[in-house]
Amino acid sequence: MPNILLDARNIVKHFPIKGGVFLKEIAAVKAVDGVSLTIDEGETVGLVGESGCGKTTFGRAILRLEEPTSGDIHFEGESILSYDKNKMQALREKMQIIFQDPFSSLNPRKTVSHIIGEPLLVHGMRSRKKRDERVLELLTVVGLRKEHMRRYPHQFSGGQRQRIGVARALALNPKLIVCDEAVSALDVSIQAQVINLLKDLQDEFRLTYLFISHDLSVVEHVSDRVAVMYLGKIVEFAPSQALYKTPLHPYTQALLSAVPVPDPALKSSERIILKGDVPSPIDPPPGCSFHPRCLFARDICSKREPEFREIRDQHFVSCFFAGKLTLDK
Amino acid sequence: MAKEKPKKNPEDRHPFFDQISQLWRNKTAVLGLVIITIFILSAIFAPYLSPHDPNETSLYDQLKPPVWHATGTWKNILGTDDLGRDILTRLIYGARVSLLVAVISVGLAFVCGTLLGCIAGYYKGFRESIIMRCMDIILAFPYILLAIVVVAYLGPSLQNAMIAIAITYVPRFARIVRGSVLEECEKDYVSAARAIGARDFRIIFIAILPNCLGPLIVQTTLGFASAILDMAALSFLGLGAQPPTPEWGAMIAKSRALILRASWVMTFPGLAILFAVLGFNLLGDGLRDALDPRLRD
Numbered sequence: 001m002p003n004i005l006l007d008a009r010n011i012v013k014h015f016p017i018k019g020g021v022f023l024k025e026i027a028a029v030k031a032v033d034g035v036s037l038t039i040d041e042g043e044t045v046g047l048v049g050e051s052g053c054g055k056t057t058f059g060r061a062i063l064r065l066e067e068p069t070s071g072d073i074h075f076e077g078e079s080i081l082s083y084d085k086n087k088m089q090a091l092r093e094k095m096q097i098i099f100q101d102p103f104s105s106l107n108p109r110k111t112v113s114h115i116i117g118e119p120l121l122v123h124g125m126r127s128r129k130k131r132d133e134r135v136l137e138l139l140t141v142v143g144l145r146k147e148h149m150r151r152y153p154h155q156f157s158g159g160q161r162q163r164i165g166v167a168r169a170l171a172l173n174p175k176l177i178v179c180d181e182a183v184s185a186l187d188v189s190i191q192a193q194v195i196n197l198l199k200d201l202q203d204e205f206r207l208t209y210l211f212i213s214h215d216l217s218v219v220e221h222v223s224d225r226v227a228v229m230y231l232g233k234i235v236e237f238a239p240s241q242a243l244y245k246t247p248l249h250p251y252t253q254a255l256l257s258a259v260p261v262p263d264p265a266l267k268s269s270e271r272i273i274l275k276g277d278v279p280s281p282i283d284p285p286p287g288c289s290f291h292p293r294c295l296f297a298r299d300i301c302s303k304r305e306p307e308f309r310e311i312r313d314q315h316f317v318s319c320f321f322a323g324k325l326t327l328d329k
Numbered sequence: 330m331a332k333e334k335p336k337k338n339p340e341d342r343h344p345f346f347d348q349i350s351q352l353w354r355n356k357t358a359v360l361g362l363v364i365i366t367i368f369i370l371s372a373i374f375a376p377y378l379s380p381h382d383p384n385e386t387s388l389y390d391q392l393k394p395p396v397w398h399a400t401g402t403w404k405n406i407l408g409t410d411d412l413g414r415d416i417l418t419r420l421i422y423g424a425r426v427s428l429l430v431a432v433i434s435v436g437l438a439f440v441c442g443t444l445l446g447c448i449a450g451y452y453k454g455f456r457e458s459i460i461m462r463c464m465d466i467i468l469a470f471p472y473i474l475l476a477i478v479v480v481a482y483l484g485p486s487l488q489n490a491m492i493a494i495a496i497t498y499v500p501r502f503a504r505i506v507r508g509s510v511l512e513e514c515e516k517d518y519v520s521a522a523r524a525i526g527a528r529d530f531r532i533i534f535i536a537i538l539p540n541c542l543g544p545l546i547v548q549t550t551l552g553f554a555s556a557i558l559d560m561a562a563l564s565f566l567g568l569g570a571q572p573p574t575p576e577w578g579a580m581i582a583k584s585r586a587l588i589l590r591a592s593w594v595m596t597f598p599g600l601a602i603l604f605a606v607l608g609f610n611l612l613g614d615g616l617r618d619a620l621d622p623r624l625r626d
Contacts, residue, residue: 060520063524065520065523065524088526089526089528090526092524092525092526093526095524096524096525097520097521097524099517099520099521100517101517104516104517104518105516105517105518105520105521106518106521107518107522107536107539107540108540108622108623109539109540109621109622110536110539118522118525118527119525119526122525122526122527122528122531123525123526152622152623154622154623165521168521168525171525172525
């Protein structure tokens, strides 16, 4: 049994909507609504879902970049939500994040050596010479060259910038890296480069990834386990192979059927086309939040919330009829 | 590669040198720098440069025209005012006062305004409300009235007038900085700085603030210009520089009755203000471009 590195329990993040004269809270966007997830040391957990389902918020919440409204996060067995500023700062050495947009995640006023060296400086490496040595090392690791050190972010291409972001995340030798749509902004050939880089780094430094993406095929390629998120909740969580071969939740099935396959022989009729839009996270539907769009919805779905249960080995689903229904209705 | 001679790579330089050379390549900025340098030098070396004593009156030399005028003499190159004081001398000494006023009052406003704006923009919440509402209150007064109130309370002197001007300028800086900080806070590099464990001080002043410099520098150079003018207004009302201190604004104010009879008395201090303001603005534009790596070629 591998060690559990991160254990997020029932994470809730609501963004209040204030209105009226006295700015009272009139409603809340339930961005993350009770998500539990464990990440083992050295594995890659994929987190997929359509835009607005709360996957980025969840990723930021486990790093405490957004303070969760409720829930508990255990990192290496310790609850980190009660940490004060100083303890949290020390912990940040072990958890890092790679951002989606390589154009806004690097400070345009700073040179590359400053950007990558800053984590080192913040964590007490005062000597400039030592920092520069380490920065050079990191640049080599991510495939950039020494002469890039004094350049500014705008002098790089998107892929190179993302590599700088990776180097920054690696600077402190973290254990966990949250890759928040780390490759979504890149074109396909660069995506492959960065993904392979991330995989190589994982082997080399025993990294653990939470890989957030909306791209199912990328997630399948990198992940050991995959969680599917819908409207602030995880609807299915299973080892990658099991999830892609035998998806049990109707939403996962619909998502997977929508993945474009470069094969003209496959008919589009096999696609499940979901009706309607994602409901508003301000006022999610009662019961199973997916029921208004679900092909198999029954009465019970709108009344009770399905339990998140283990149907097969390691395969968790929150659906009343998981495994009992098939696509051909 | 035939031989591996360690050649000095231009990219190994500290960014500061790039900024200097960038500024140097910008001809208008250099012009601004030259103008300001001239003013600063004449302010420093005023006693050696000026032909007369700035406060020496001479009843026989009242309202002498400048030298190129038919009746002008080399004794008073730019002529004299209604008390017979040499205008060139007073302009040179006036540079001391005016530059001091510009730098100190704008500097004071810059520091306070930036600090308040950063706090308001970064922390948001009640701190923002309190700070920005205070700024609104200051802005709600006509600023010259506010300056008069402050000077009246502290007593009329050059020093108090500078404080008054500084206070009336604080909201401009605070608002600009708050706006920029709010905008920058949304960007991922701020999250990244948080994620590496940087403290608020570092995030605000090392990560965010340099990105807000553009509008700030423009506002500062404009501020220099209007501070000189506002000081002139306060002096005009008798609340700023006290006579006989040579101050450009006060010189204009005092000679307004003479504009038809002896236009030079008013023209030269006006030109001095014009060039000082122009110099600051040109330099400010150049600085803004030089400090932003994205605008470099």
